[in-house]
Amino acid sequence: MSHSTVKPAHNRNGASRRRFLTSSALAVAFGQAAPLVQAKRKPPPPTQWRNWSGGLVADPKARFSPSDEDQLVDFLSSTRGRIRPVGSGHSFSPLVPTDGHLVVLDQLTGLLDHDAKNQQATFAAGTTLTNTGPLLAAHNQAFMNLPDIDRQTLAGAIATSTHGTGLDFKSLSGYVTELRLVTPAGEVLDINESSNADLFNAACVSLGALGVVTRVTMQNRDSYRLKVKNWVEPTQDVMDNFRSRASRYRHFEIFPLVHSDYSMVQAIEETQEPINNPPPAPEEEAALAQAMAMWAQAPTNQRRPMINAVAEQIQPSEAVDVSYKILSNLRNTRFNEMEYSVPLEYGYDCLNEVLQTIKEEAADVVFPLEYRYIKRDNTWLGMSAGNEDHASISIHRMAGEDYRPYFDLIEPIFWKYGGRPHWGKIHSLGALQLRGLYPRFRDFEALRSKMDPTGRMLNAHLRELFIA
Numbered sequence: 223m224s225h226s227t228v229k230p231a232h233n234r235n236g237a238s239r240r241r242f243l244t245s246s247a248l249a250v251a252f253g254q255a256a257p258l259v260q261a262k263r264k265p266p267p268p269t270q271w272r273n274w275s276g277g278l279v280a281d282p283k284a285r286f287s288p289s290d291e292d293q294l295v296d297f298l299s300s301t302r303g304r305i306r307p308v309g310s311g312h313s314f315s316p317l318v319p320t321d322g323h324l325v326v327l328d329q330l331t332g333l334l335d336h337d338a339k340n341q342q343a344t345f346a347a348g349t350t351l352t353n354t355g356p357l358l359a360a361h362n363q364a365f366m367n368l369p370d371i372d373r374q375t376l377a378g379a380i381a382t383s384t385h386g387t388g389l390d391f392k393s394l395s396g397y398v399t400e401l402r403l404v405t406p407a408g409e410v411l412d413i414n415e416s417s418n419a420d421l422f423n424a425a426c427v428s429l430g431a432l433g434v435v436t437r438v439t440m441q442n443r444d445s446y447r448l449k450v451k452n453w454v455e456p457t458q459d460v461m462d463n464f465r466s467r468a469s470r471y472r473h474f475e476i477f478p479l480v481h482s483d484y485s486m487v488q489a490i491e492e493t494q495e496p497i498n499n500p501p502p503a504p505e506e507e508a509a510l511a512q513a514m515a516m517w518a519q520a521p522t523n524q525r526r527p528m529i530n531a532v533a534e535q536i537q538p539s540e541a542v543d544v545s546y547k548i549l550s551n552l553r554n555t556r557f558n559e560m561e562y563s564v565p566l567e568y569g570y571d572c573l574n575e576v577l578q579t580i581k582e583e584a585a586d587v588v589f590p591l592e593y594r595y596i597k598r599d600n601t602w603l604g605m606s607a608g609n610e611d612h613a614s615i616s617i618h619r620m621a622g623e624d625y626r627p628y629f630d631l632i633e634p635i636f637w638k639y640g641g642r643p644h645w646g647k648i649h650s651l652g653a654l655q656l657r658g659l660y661p662r663f664r665d666f667e668a669l670r671s672k673m674d675p676t677g678r679m680l681n682a683h684l685r686e687l688f689i690a
């Protein structure tokens with residue numbers, strides 16, 4: 223593949239005749255190549271909080287950043303006001319906004335302990351996933367799986383059942399073996415499956431409603447290397463064989479290109495091959511971004527041939543690196559997202575219906591979807607909690623765009639297939655609907671009111687989720 227700068231020549235469909243690599247295509251489609259544009263505005267009050275997409279803003283009374291666990295315990299036991307724990311602010315749903323105190327664990331970070339024999343490691347809960355990779359590698363350990371990005375804190379990630387993809391891989395919460403919870407009243411509890419199975423399985427996906435998690439022990443494995451292969455394939459073909467591909471590769475997912483017949487495909491397998499992970503070529507990304515911007519301008523009913531023409535020019539690409547550098551990516555362009563998981567057996571039909579609806583309703587969207595698998599786990603509120611594996615489907619809209627009409631159009635399709643919302647992503651469900659989606663939801667509600675009888679950890683959004 224030549225990386226020489228070529229001014230794109232366009233055919234009559236507006237697509238460049240240049241051939242692109244899928245690694246660049248994925249980066250462009252998810253905005254890695256685009257510069258981060260920050261609107262100029264008046265400096266906000268020093269306590270103001272915004273989430274990653276900029277869609278949520280809050281003015282908490284103050285931020286409390288304990289320098290150690292004792293300070294946190296003193297604060298919780300000596301005050302009564304409202305609090306919300308916050309991680310990296312990468313959730314799209316309003317889990318965090320509060321007019322009380324934000325509790326930030328940015329001083330409680332790092333690897334606290336590791337167990338070489340059982341391949342487990344304990345982190346302070348404010349550690350970002352980015353930092354866990356090198357810290358674990360120093361002890362020949364690695365996480366089993368990671369989500370699409372790694373900027374989240376460990377506590378924030380497990381609080382919403384953050385997951386990657388893989389028929390054999392649970393969400394991160396499913397690999398927690400022990401955690402420390404400081405209750406809303408300031409009591410310190412070390413919990414695991416044998417000490418208190420109910421509280422443990424509830425606290426592994428808690429939405430920050432049961433207390434503040436200060437340390438998390440994860441079940442890991444030995445360090446490993448992964449090879450990622452990216453290519454483009456007709457969506458129908460890849461969906462017809464999705465299950466067998468997902469069995470063949472360690473991780474498998476697709477990014478269906480809306481208003482087209484194609485998907486970008488990503489397959490990851492373990493390898494001993496030498497590291498070879500070149501960064502995407504900027505000039506290739508720029509040319510591809512230009513081609514893609516062109517079909518975004520076209521009326522939706524004219525996009526199919528244009529997008530298909532671009533998709534057909536995308537060439538396969540491969541990279542090899544240590545696991546944590548392959549599993550997570552950089553996503554710099556801000557967007558908002560809705561994601562639901564449906565029982566695996568309905569994944570195919572649900573995705574088809576979403577794509578068909580986008581086409582029939584001429585939804586003016588260019589962002590690809592994302593389709594992944596999540597293995598079942600024992601948590602109470604996990605996206606794949608219970609006895610069934612799940613498939614997850616994500617839809618996106620650029621930050622600053624009104625996501626409501628598009629998300630309102632698609633969300634009922636997820637409900638039709640028994641979908642569960644990703645807690646950290648946008649959805650419109652409340653307690654009445656949620657009770658029917660998780661076998662232990664009512665148990666969680668009861669446990670939550672026992673742990674936090676005065677509701678000091680609730681905000682408006684959590685009230686809708688847990689109080690009908």
Ligand SMILES: Cc1cc2nc3c(=O)[nH]c(=O)nc-3n(C[C@H](O)[C@H](O)[C@H](O)COP(=O)(O)OP(=O)(O)OC[C@H]3O[C@@H](n4cnc5c(N)ncnc54)[C@H](O)[C@@H]3O)c2cc1C
Nearest residue numbers: 309310311312313369370375378381384385429430435646
């Ligand atoms: C670009 C992007 C890509 C993403 N990719 C994926 C993906 O591939 N897979 C996926 O599943 N999700 C993904 N997400 C969603 C993200 O992983 C979750 O929303 C995650 O919860 C964010 O973690 P955070 O550290 O930013 O926590 P925040 O968003 O700040 O908080 C999330 C929740 O955690 C709670 N919390 C935080 N710290 C604590 C604590 N110490 N104790 C108790 N509760 C706490 C908060 O109260 C809140 O309820 C993505 C998000 C973005 C922006």
